[in-house]
């Protein structure tokens with residue numbers, strides 16, 4: 493049973509599109525960010541994943557609305573999937589909406605009122621996601637997963653690209669997948685690579701985020717195709 497009071501229609505809320513690959517720009521070359529974003533899009537990335545960290549919720553600082561706006565101006569047609577690893581994500585929804593975000597995800601570990609976050613996203617024309625950290629129990633999403641357009645499962649600890657995939661999150665992912673309705677998306681973020689992409693998809697994920705697996709190599713198109721379709725068993 494789903495209850496998504498969304499009027500937002502976008503790539504993530506459309507049921508007719510298959511597995512999406514979201515290129516996390518955290519591992520892009522910031523000296524040529526626009527060109528790197530465009531190269532990932534040209535190579536088949538469906539969305540650009542913008543990792544926002546505040547040094548409190550996540551032990552790193554990354555990018556804010558100004559960088560998001562620059563990405564938007566450089567790639568006017570791109571879908572911008574913004575991952576807010578912030579202690580107070582709700583306060584930053586409007587600045588990111590104004591900076592060109594299409595979607596924002598906040599974390600269950602810090603949101604006192606997930607429904608208010610979801611509703612604020614929708615009022616701003618954004619689809620809404622809820623993220624869960626590797627160590628956070630599934631029960632934290634009781635009554636919450638059902639009301640979001642997307643659930644993001646962290647398969648590394650928030651903060652940095654290039655970490656190893658935490659295998660035990662797969663069990664939680666399968667359980668979340670079983671709860672979601674057909675129009676809801678399930679996104680995996682952290683350590684996703686061609687070698688584990690098939691396992692991630694088999695666990696129910698239809699949005700695969702990758703930074704290192706795309707920007708860390710030379711053939712973005714081959715990596716993106718492998719994330720979408722390949723990866724063996």
Ligand code: DX5
Nearest residue numbers: 650651653654682683703704
């Ligand atoms: C981690 C970020 C991830 C990260 C993924 O805090 O949320 O999106 O950029 O990087 P890789 O794909 O290298 O694990």
Ligand code: ZN
Nearest residue numbers: 541543575681
């Ligand atoms: Zn992320």
